[in-house]
Amino acid sequence: MISLFLKAKHWILFLLMFGIPLIFQFGMMIMMFSNITKTGQPDPSFMFDMMAYFPVIMLIYMGLLFGWFWSIAIGLQPKVKKPITMKTKKFKIFFFIPVVYITLLMFFMANIFSGFDPMSTDPNGFIFPGIIGIILPMHLLSMFSIFYCIYFCAKTLKTIILEREVSFGDFAGEFFMLWFWPIGIWILQPKINAIVNEPTKSNGVLEIS
Numbered sequence: 001m002i003s004l005f006l007k008a009k010h011w012i013l014f015l016l017m018f019g020i021p022l023i024f025q026f027g028m029m030i031m032m033f034s035n036i037t038k039t040g041q042p043d044p045s046f047m048f049d050m051m052a053y054f055p056v057i058m059l060i061y062m063g064l065l066f067g068w069f070w071s072i073a074i075g076l077q078p079k080v081k082k083p084i085t086m087k088t089k090k091f092k093i094f095f096f097i098p099v100v101y102i103t104l105l106m107f108f109m110a111n112i113f114s115g116f117d118p119m120s121t122d123p124n125g126f127i128f129p130g131i132i133g134i135i136l137p138m139h140l141l142s143m144f145s146i147f148y149c150i151y152f153c154a155k156t157l158k159t160i161i162l163e164r165e166v167s168f169g170d171f172a173g174e175f176f177m178l179w180f181w182p183i184g185i186w187i188l189q190p191k192i193n194a195i196v197n198e199p200t201k202s203n204g205v206l207e208i209s
Helices: 002-007 010-039 044-051 054-073 089-115 129-162 168-179 181-196
Strands: none
Touching (some): 002 181, 010 181, 054 089, 089 129, 129 168, 129 181, 168 181
């Protein structure tokens, strides 16, 4: 699976990571507007039934994005030139924090939407403040973990290209391209393809076009 991400063309990853979720969202919007056109007014029950599919879209999107991050950070480690070593334990910990959190959150949302009756006055259909008190700190921790994963991926990629220890100034560009991946993937993935496909060397620096 890792090799599939590393060898995939940039346009294929873009379509999978951006195109599929976008198509799902457009499909949901079309069905919602079609229902409004037929009934003459919004049907709350139908709307919430459609929203139950949103977690599925998010899981597909996050699965592909995090799979790409894992492939860069872990799959490219054999390409790091000796004696440079990169400790991946911290990355793995921070990687699985948002993966587990987002997965549980999506299942929770799917359960809320599927079981929520918009015509009911039963407060059990709503998220209690206590739950928000749990979600908020976990959400902040998850955001921090994602930024660390982006940081480590960018550092790994630049370390391989320059074949030396690097500072943040060296890989700041890669960091922001990974952060804004719909644009950055068009630049970074060809470099990853070149690294995987036996890039040439000159003066101790990998020649990545």
